[in-house]
Amino acid sequence: MNSLPSRVFETAVNELAKLPGIGRKTALRMALHLLKSRKEDAEAFGMAIIRMHNDIRYCRECGNISDDELCSICGSPKRDKSIVCVVEDIRDVIAIENTGQFNGVYHVLGGIISPMEGIGPDELNIEGLIEKVNSGSLTEIILALPTTIEGDTTNFYIYKKLHSSAIPVTMIARGISIGDELEHTDEVTLGRSIVNRTPYESIIQKKNQ
Amino acid sequence: MFLHKLLLSDFKNYEQASLVFSDKINCFTGNNGVGKTNLLDAIHYLSFCKSFFNPADTQNIRHGQDFFAINGSFQRNGDSNELVQCIQKRNQRKRFLLNKKEYDRLADHIGNFPLVMISPYDRDLISEGSEIRRKYIDSVISQFDKQYLDDLIQYNKVLVQRNALLKTFAERDFFDSAQLEIWDEQMIRLGKLLFAKRTRFLEAFIPIFQHYYTFISGGQEKVDVQYNSHLCSSEMEILIRENRSRDRSAQFSTVGIHKDDLEFTLDGFQVKKFGSQGQQKSFVVAIKLAQFDYTRNIKGYKPILLLDDVFDKLDDVRVQQLISLVSQHNFGQVFITDTSEDRIRRIFDTMDIDHKFFSLPLKD
Numbered sequence A: 001m002n003s004l005p006s007r008v009f010e011t012a013v014n015e016l017a018k019l020p021g022i023g024r025k026t027a028l029r030m031a032l033h034l035l036k037s038r039k040e041d042a043e044a045f046g047m048a049i050i051r052m053h054n055d056i057r058y059c060r061e062c063g064n065i066s067d068d069e070l071c072s073i074c075g076s077p078k079r080d081k082s083i084v085c086v087v088e089d090i091r092d093v094i095a096i097e098n099t100g101q102f103n104g105v106y107h108v109l110g111g112i113i114s115p116m117e118g119i120g121p122d123e124l125n126i127e128g129l130i131e132k133v134n135s136g137s138l139t140e141i142i143l144a145l146p147t148t149i150e151g152d153t154t155n156f157y158i159y160k161k162l163h164s165s166a167i168p169v170t171m172i173a174r175g176i177s178i179g180d181e182l183e184h185t186d187e188v189t190l191g192r193s194i195v196n197r198t199p200y201e202s203i204i205q206k207k208n209q
Numbered sequence B: 001m002f003l004h005k006l007l008l009s010d011f012k013n014y015e016q017a018s019l020v021f022s023d024k025i026n027c028f029t030g031n032n033g034v035g036k037t038n039l040l041d042a043i044h045y046l047s048f049c050k051s052f053f054n055p056a057d058t059q060n061i062r063h064g065q066d067f068f069a070i071n072g073s074f075q076r077n078g079d080s081n082e083l084v085q086c087i088q089k090r091n092q093r094k095r096f097l098l099n100k101k102e103y104d105r106l107a108d109h110i111g112n113f114p115l116v117m118i119s120p121y122d123r124d125l126i127s128e129g130s131e132i133r134r135k136y137i138d139s140v141i142s143q144f145d146k147q148y149l150d151d152l153i154q155y156n157k158v159l160v161q162r163n164a165l166l167k168t169f170a171e172r173d174f175f176d177s178a179q180l181e182i183w184d185e186q187m188i189r190l191g192k193l194l195f196a197k198r199t200r201f202l203e204a205f206i207p208i209f210q211h212y213y214t215f216i217s218g219g220q221e222k223v224d225v226q227y228n229s230h231l232c233s234s235e236m237e238i239l240i241r242e243n244r245s246r247d248r249s250a251q252f253s254t255v256g257i258h259k260d261d262l263e264f265t266l267d268g269f270q271v272k273k274f275g276s277q278g279q280q281k282s283f284v285v286a287i288k289l290a291q292f293d294y295t296r297n298i299k300g301y302k303p304i305l306l307l308d309d310v311f312d313k314l315d316d317v318r319v320q321q322l323i324s325l326v327s328q329h330n331f332g333q334v335f336i337t338d339t340s341e342d343r344i345r346r347i348f349d350t351m352d353i354d355h356k357f358f359s360l361p362l363k364d
Helices: A007-017 A024-036 A039-055 A090-099 A126-134 A149-165 A187-195 A200-208 B036-048 B120-127 B130-142 B146-172 B177-217 B236-242 B244-250 B277-299 B316-326 B341-349
Strands: A083-087 A105-108 A140-143 A169-171 B002-011 B014-020 B025-029 B067-076 B080-089 B095-098 B115-118 B223-228 B261-266 B304-307 B334-338 B355-359
Touching (some): A007 A024, A083 A090, A126 A149, A140 A149, A149 A169, A149 B146, A149 B177, B002 B036, B014 B036, B025 B036, B025 B341, B036 B067, B036 B080, B036 B304, B036 B334, B115 B277, B120 B130, B120 B277, B130 B146, B130 B277, B146 B177, B146 B244, B177 B223, B261 B277, B277 B316, B334 B341, B341 B355
Parallel strands (some): A140 A169, B025 B334, B115 B304, B304 B334
Antiparallel strands (some): B002 B014, B002 B067, B080 B095
């Protein structure tokens, strides 16, 4: 597979192979498929990608992708603007939206603090969050960052920055997956779940809500 | 628990081998290069899913062959048989099966068939740098404490990030204490937990070690292990605060449990510098025997003990002491290698313990 019969074709394969999760063989298959498809279809495919880059905007409030100045979540009158859920990136917004359990709005950081990768607080959208808090209209900040040490550290940084404002800061619960047997849960998670157990009464009340 | 039967296929120098063991003492004898230690290594595989010597699994396949297989049949409490299989094909992942059922994660297997190996390489514990001693105690503690292992991994991640941040500060010529504090806080929390567990472990471990050293040496020498940590003399919070400017100019974290070390002394002097080869050997053997004891106390049953070339450098008195020790009832199944069949026969034939000799190379 070292040399392909056409330079143009090879460029297309190389570009496809840059996509996450796509190896060279899959890229070759995709390129052949696109080459064989109708010209209009291939053009629509290319245009969609070009338009995505030219036309997509980022929501002024939360940093989510959007067609307008405000994204559909921030722009919706049904959402509770006083509860803000802090997430690492747009994929997390989509994941939480899919649960259908959250009616507040989001704040996308665009990453987490990791000096190794050269990402400090200044590279992230933390100032925007502080401004929101200082505006005084919020009642709760929910931290929903990854459960890695970098995620924990970012949580801690945000918490320290918001501490003086006296706004309640919560963190999403971590523990045993729904439907899992205890014996198959890894020891660290199970141990943490025991330490951070929750009052049963609060669970019944939430179910009845 | 003991290993009843071992079957090898194309493992190291063995094309095919089948051995049935005693539940007490088993001796492998033969000249250099016949494969005495390879048998111990096969047993090590069954317990730890890896070689004691060579981390590249495929290099343990017999030259020119496509795979190796190790089958071990263990007996626990009388008659229940447990079959452990390890199969390594070239260019494939290593497979481990218990009673024909494959493990999803190798980590689930480790610890089920505990084993302690005493080998000539143990002297690295004395002669090499502090990292190997930290790794040793970490490996013993984390075998039975998964939380410790997790905290340790987290601590090391924090350390790498904190060091990267210190480097960034220096490169870009700025400083933001808020950015450093968030890592400090994690390092303090995890460092304290790890320090407490290391301290607790060594408090239990050192007296057992001293007991064994006294026994092997005949009680003439006094040995000690000193746990040296920055945290012994001060609180982690204070250390981090006081060394902040030093960390900044060094561009890495100068204090913490990642600098811990163990100091080995014999009659008050450093074993590394002043101990004879025989004394150093006795020292590491006693450490490994203490590990055996510690493992047995936690597991509730006796691990398998592998003694590779222990007679090297020890005098006859110490050899006699060591052998009589491991033949006692608090030890279980033991595997010993020696180049001299005569020597080892002389020792065991006078003793009232079940033993079996395997003269290598094996005959069909």
